[in-house]
Amino acid sequence: MSRSDDRKMKELVDRLVAMSPEPPPFPEEVSVTQREESSKMRPILVFAGAALVVLLAAGIPLLLARGGGDVEPVATTTSTVASTVTTVSEATSTTGAAPTTTSPVVTTTQPAPTTTTEAATETRGVVVFFMQAPENSFTGNPALVALATTVQASPEASDALAALQMLTTDELFLPDGIETMIPDPVDVVSVTREDQVVTVDMNEAFLDGAGGLLADMTMLNQLIFTAGEGVEIAEVLFTVGGQPVTAFGSEGLDLSQPVGRDAFLDQLNSVNVDAPVFGMPGDPLVVTGFANVFEATVSLELIDDAGEVVVEDFTTATCGTGCWGAFRFETGLPDLDNPLLTARVFWHSAEDGSPSDVVSVPILWGDDVQWPDYTVQPSTP
Numbered sequence: 001m002s003r004s005d006d007r008k009m010k011e012l013v014d015r016l017v018a019m020s021p022e023p024p025p026f027p028e029e030v031s032v033t034q035r036e037e038s039s040k041m042r043p044i045l046v047f048a049g050a051a052l053v054v055l056l057a058a059g060i061p062l063l064l065a066r067g068g069g070d071v072e073p074v075a076t077t078t079s080t081v082a083s084t085v086t087t088v089s090e091a092t093s094t095t096g097a098a099p100t101t102t103s104p105v106v107t108t109t110q111p112a113p114t115t116t117t118e119a120a121t122e123t124r125g126v127v128v129f130f131m132q133a134p135e136n137s138f139t140g141n142p143a144l145v146a147l148a149t150t151v152q153a154s155p156e157a158s159d160a161l162a163a164l165q166m167l168t169t170d171e172l173f174l175p176d177g178i179e180t181m182i183p184d185p186v187d188v189v190s191v192t193r194e195d196q197v198v199t200v201d202m203n204e205a206f207l208d209g210a211g212g213l214l215a216d217m218t219m220l221n222q223l224i225f226t227a228g229e230g231v232e233i234a235e236v237l238f239t240v241g242g243q244p245v246t247a248f249g250s251e252g253l254d255l256s257q258p259v260g261r262d263a264f265l266d267q268l269n270s271v272n273v274d275a276p277v278f279g280m281p282g283d284p285l286v287v288t289g290f291a292n293v294f295e296a297t298v299s300l301e302l303i304d305d306a307g308e309v310v311v312e313d314f315t316t317a318t319c320g321t322g323c324w325g326a327f328r329f330e331t332g333l334p335d336l337d338n339p340l341l342t343a344r345v346f347w348h349s350a351e352d353g354s355p356s357d358v359v360s361v362p363i364l365w366g367d368d369v370q371w372p373d374y375t376v377q378p379s380t381p
Contacts, residue, residue: 121152126163127276129225130178131218134269135346135358142218143269143359144225145178148276160198160227161191167226175362181210181218191227197258198227199237206240209249216249217267224261225274235260265290265324270347270357271298277343277363279333285311285343285363287329293347296320298327299355302363305340341365 128149131142153162166172167180168187174180185205192199200223209216228234235258238245244256273289291298296319302311311331319325333341346358 120155122155123150123152124159124162125150126159126166127226127229128163128167129222129229129274130167130174130180131222132177132179132269132359134271135360136354136356137269138356139270141214141267141269142181143357144221144272144274145359145361146225146229146273146275147174147178148278148364158191158193159230160193160200161188163226163229164188164191164200164223167222177360180222181215182222183208183210186219193231196231196233197235197237198231199239200227201239201242202245204240206238207245207248211250213249213251214267216251216253217264220248220259221264221268224259224263228261233260262324265292269359271345271359273343273345273359273361277361279341279363279365281333283333284330285333287331287343287345287361288327289345289359290324290326291317291320291347292322292324293317293320293357294350296325297347299346299348300329300331301344301346302331302334303342303344303360310334310341 125148127146129144129146132145134143149166151162151166153165165188168182172180183205185203185208187203187205189201189203191201210219223238224236227236237258238248238255246254246256248255270293271289271291273287275286275288277285277287279285285302287300289298296317298315298317300311300313300315301309304310311334313329313331315327315329317325317327341363343361343363344355344358345361346355348354349356
């Protein structure tokens with residue numbers, strides 16, 4: 001190499017050195033040391049920079065030649081989940097700075113499963129007490145009549161609750177002449193039993209009664225006899241909101257203590273039927289009840305659908321002429337095809353022998369468990 005070439009090479013190196021930035025100082029070193037080491041490092045940096053330039057110059061065309069100038073896309077995989085809605089939001093920069101890679105925000109919404117469960121119910125037979133205005137009444141008091149029907153009730157509900165809710169339903173259809181004195185707003189909340197006491201919790205409307213003293217007494221008799229059905233020597237405690245009732249009906253009657261079936265008998269007809277009447281071919285017809293009649297003599301007639309008397313009978317109650325006694329009939333049925341019979345229970349007037357305080361009860365025939373004219377399905381308790 002000639003001197004001219006050496007000079008040119010030196011000038012080139014000086015230019016490169018002048019272009020190279022000085023390395024940052026180390027905090028623990030003094031400035032004099034930084035300058036000395038910087039001077040020593042410059043040739044190394046120069047050659048390193050030159051090598052980098054050469055590599056870049058040679059590598060870029062090579063990369064372009066291998067890739068053909070195209071950039072292959074990055075493979076993406078999308079997973080779809082059934083019954084799931086997924087939304088992806090990308091972060092966007094509005095500052096004009098270099099783009100920044102931000103992980104997408106993923107929001108997943110999945111509808112909650114819905115389950116519809118029907119409350120379990122069962123069909124059961126219950127006995128419900130209604131009232132009837134008797135024929136040729138001496139006192140004008142209503143008679144109690146027991147009817148059988150079926151209800152849809154939950155397995156947990158007691159028979160008393162199922163029967164009382166039947167009694168207070170507003171969808172009641174009864175045979176002609178059978179009524180209820182319980183107003184529509186009155187409802188039964190719950191029924192519990194401890195020993196011989198049945199506690200019946202009523203709603204607030206119960207406190208108003210049925211609109212008069214006799215109506216109030218009839219309403220209570222219906223509830224007491226229905227709640228105590230099948231319970232020997234049962235008493236009923238009425239509560240409202242769990243608290244004993246101290247003022248009921250038009251007269252503000254105190255019901256804070258349990259009351260039995262004998263509590264309001266004097267406000268009833270002298271003859272009452274306390275069980276549904278069933279007729280089975282080949283079996284005697286059974287009619288039971290309680291009465292307070294002259295010489296304790298109670299009479300029975302079976303009337304066919306033409307109004308003709310087909311059977312007559314009488315029996316003696318356990319007490320009479322000023323006291324209440326139980327009576328029971330067991331009588332044969334006539335040989336009739338598909339008989340439509342009505343049982344009439346009464347006592348004969350001591351003055352003229354005419355039927356008095358007559359109660360008429362439809363007879364359920366065969367395997368029927370309810371009178372077809374009052375098929376009702378009240379709300380499930």
